[in-house]
Amino acid sequence: MYQYDTLDQTIINERVAEFRDQTRRFLNGQLSEDQFRPLRLMNGLYIQRYAPMLRIDVPYGLMSSTQMRKLAQISRDYDKNYAHVTTRQNFQLNWPKLERVPDLLDELSSVQMHAIQSSGNCIRNTTSDPFAGVAEDEIEDPRIFCEIIRQWSTLHPEFMYLPRKFKIAVSGSERDRAATKVHDIGLRVVKNSQGETGFEVLVGGGLGRTPVIGQMIRPYLEKQHLLSYLEAILRVYNLYGRRDNKYKARIKILVRETGIDTFRQQVEEEWLHIKGDLLLTDAMVNRVAKRFSTPDYESNLTVDEQALETHKTEHSAFKTWMEHNTLPHKQSGYRIVIVSLKAPGIAPGDINDQQMELVADLADQYSYGELRTTHRQNLVLADVKQNDLFAVWQQLDTQQLATPNYSTTNDMICCPGLDFCSLANASSITITKQLFELLDDMDYVYDLGDIKLNMSGCMNGCGHHSVGHIGILGVDKKGEEWYQITLGGSSENDARLGDRLGPAIAKDEVVNSISTILDTYLQQRASNEESFLDTVKRTGIQPFKENVYAV
Amino acid sequence: MLFKNGEITNNQWIHLTTEEIPEKGCVTLPMQRWLDEQDQMTARGLPSGVRLSPDCDFTQINTHLDNLDLIVIEFPVLADGRVFSFSKLLRRQGYQGEIRAIGNFVTDQMFYMQKVGVDSFELPDDIPTQDIEDTLNRFSVSYQ
Structure with missing residues (x-):
């Protein structure tokens, strides 16, 4: 922290x-x-x-x-x-x-929190891997660099009135869990041929009305040049980004209209002027690094396997939860715990005051006083001893926080939709309720495996529908709520935009259509191991389309 | 009113659009007109100023900075932040004269403007001086 x-x-x-x-x-x-x-x-x-x-x-x-x-x-x-x-x-x-x-x-x-630049046409909160620092596949912890970016971008005098909002994500692992390819700037920690770490810089990705996958602008950026390179990109964007039409004002449109090669030239030309003056020195990195507390892990922790087995035998729900909602940790004897905020009857991502207090207590007792939020709208207790998992599960379960659905179809991303948002065309929360009813048989849900279902109530795309394995987008048709379905999107290493299945679907048909899509996957998959995304990539949308629009 | 060097002060400048350039007085012209009529401006032997709108290619004045006493950056709307970069880059080019903000900005933006090199502000007369002083001293520290 x-x-x-x-x-x-x-x-x-x-x-x-x-x-x-x-x-x-x-x-x-x-x-x-x-x-x-x-x-x-x-x-x-x-x-x-x-x-x-x-x-x-x-x-x-x-x-x-x-x-x-x-x-x-x-x-x-x-x-x-x-x-x-x-x-x-x-x-x-x-x-x-x-x-x-x-x-x-x-x-x-009073608790070191704020709302600075969480909205507006400025540099927004920098996001990262929710498993930073604990993931087995991590090359380098990205959080120090996220904090450096937070400080540099906070109240930056030149960049408070950009053409449009600006989002940066940083990933420090092999596997991209920070959706770096759909950000205005994505930074991925990579190693060069000398084994030193730096950043691959992606630019011009973004969701919203015109979703675009980001393009590589620089394959390897030395860490000392991080801020000068960001500043060069931001300055070119601030000067040349479109301001005549808010729907064309994001950097993705500038990059597309300029062309990535010309855009790169402009950035590198500007960068030459400032790279010497805006160096990120070791001293600056250390100033930030030393203010991060790191968990004091117990080494040589002995996992009481026998007790774990007994708990699993006596409580099948614990067994299921441990299989689905806990993940391997880089430190032996520990697991990463996902606290699911996707329970039936609750809007995805909502958490009440008692639940917040419970997870705070659990963090103090079992996870070094730290919590994380994820971009898929769950919470994480990142450093739980395996020996404590049963106790953690028991307490989470008392507050409906142990739904064993991490990375399943009903672990969906969803924006607040028409129920709260003045921009929305259609309700998203009522659809998620219906989907929960459809997906109440967890054996069926587990058989479906890893499916990322993302839903937005309007084309601004806060629910990341265009990069969902299954995407649902609410649209307005003559005052009625209709829904556009896409298949095959992803925001990870293989980032791509979903393909449109066909014409929009009426509200009362959405859940049936999703059901048909899921059944079609089970029929079409080459083996039980072939994921939904791989199946859609192999077959294309045709078999899904035929079944959904058959009637 | 004009706010400069920490106080309200007299404005010596007249901003012309299409009007004829008078014999006396300090005047500013829109960028294109200044470029077209710079010889006449220089011949007057009086202080010379140019006005930059956010959509102009301000780099066209880069070679004339030594002949300019005032560069005005215009805010047609408060949210058009291009002029913040204009000011930053003009200072980087070595321009040491006055940079002045005019138009529809709010006092809250003045703190950020002074940090990118703006040193005077034309404001509506009804703005309380206290608001201006508050905003200019709003932050005692900064990250940049």
């Missing part, structure tokens, strides 16, 4: 004071709605369908038990006792009152 120093704390305190002053001037009429909008957005505050929505940053998805407890208390005191985990690993509150937001921000700052 990163611990603020005086500089970090001073900046967020002063930012709260600034926002308090802006809110005061808006409420007393000194600032117009048009003037206040960009100012409140760059501090995470939207005016939504029913109430303001406040998005709170969780930098690269890492948080402490103290912060989680604070969110629980804030959700009680300022909201309706729950919060929502977003696809940028942040937390959202759906019902705060505008006049009270400055006080809420004050409370957040």
Whole structure:
């Protein structure tokens, strides 16, 4: 966990004071709605369908038990006792009152949290691998670099009014769990021929209305040049990104219209001017690195296999949960625990105050006081001793947090949709409820294996539908809610956009169609080992299309 | 009003669009007109200024920086942040004269503007001086 120093704390305190002053001037009429909008957005505050929505940053998805407890208390005191985990690993509150937001921000700052640049046309929260630091396939821990990017991008005087929002993701592992190819800038830790680590830099990816897979702009960037290279990209974008049409303002359109080779030339030309002045020295890296506390793992931990086996035999639900919701850890004797926020009857990613307090307690007791959020809208206890798994499961189960569905079809990504969002065309939460009813037989769900189902309530794509193995997109057709299905998308190493299955489907037919798609997969797969995604890649969408539109 | 060097001060400059250039006084012209009429501007022997709109190719003035006493960056809308990069790059080119912001910006942006090299601001007369001082001293530290 990163611990603020005086500089970090001073900046967020002063930012709260600034926002308090802006809110005061808006409420007393000194600032117009048009003037206040960009100012409140760059501090995470939207005016939504029913109430303001406040998005709170969780930098690269890492948080402490103290912060989680604070969110629980804030959700009680300022909201309706729950919060929502977003696809940028942040937390959202759906019902705060505008006049009270400055006080809420004050409370957040007391636990080193803020809402800076969680929205608006500026550099957003940098996201990363939820298994950073504990994954077996990690080349280098990306979080130090995420924090360096957080600091560099926070209140950057030149880049607060970009053409459009700007998202950066960093992955430190072989397997890309940070969706780097669908970000404005994606950074992947790679090794060069001398065995040194640096970054492969991708640019121009993004979801939203025009989903695009990012392109490689530089195969290997030395770490010392990280900030100068980012600054060069941002400057070219700020100067030349389109501002005439908000739907064409993301960097992906600039890269596409300029061409990646010309764009690269522009960036490298600008980079030459600044690479000497903006060096990331070892001292700067160490200043940040030493403020990260690392878990003090017990070495030579003896796993009580016999007790584990007994628990598994006596509690089949524990056995199933351990198989599906825990993952191997780089340190022997430990497992990564996924806390599923995808239970029947709950909007995906929602968590109530009691659940927040429970996971905070579990983090303190069993996982070095740390928690993570994932871009697939779950939580992670990253460092749990195998000997403690049974106790953790028992307690998670009391609060509906042990649904054994990690990486299955009902571990879906979903935006708030028409139920909350003023942009949405269609409801997404009601569809997820129906899908849960369809997928209540867990043996069937496990047989289907790894399927990433992503749903967005409108083409802005907050639910990442275009990179779901199965994507569902809500559209408006003459005032009615319809849904467009895509198949075969992915946001990982093999990132690609899903193919459109056919015409949009009426609301009451969506779940039947998904059911048909899943059954078609079971018929079509070459073996039990062939995943849904591999099957779709092999057969194409035709067999799925024929079955869905057969009637 | 004009805010410069930490205080409200008299504005010596007149911003011309299509009007004839007067014999006396400090004037600014839109970039293209300044480029077209720079000889006439120089011949006056008086301070000379240019105005940059966010959609202009501001690099066209790079070779004329020594002949400019004032560069004005315009904010037609507050959210058009290109001019922040203009100012940053003009300073990097070595321009040491005055850079002034005019248009529809809000005081909150002045803190960021001064950090990229803007040193004067034309504001509506009804803005409380206290607001300006607050915003310019808003942050005691920064990461950049």
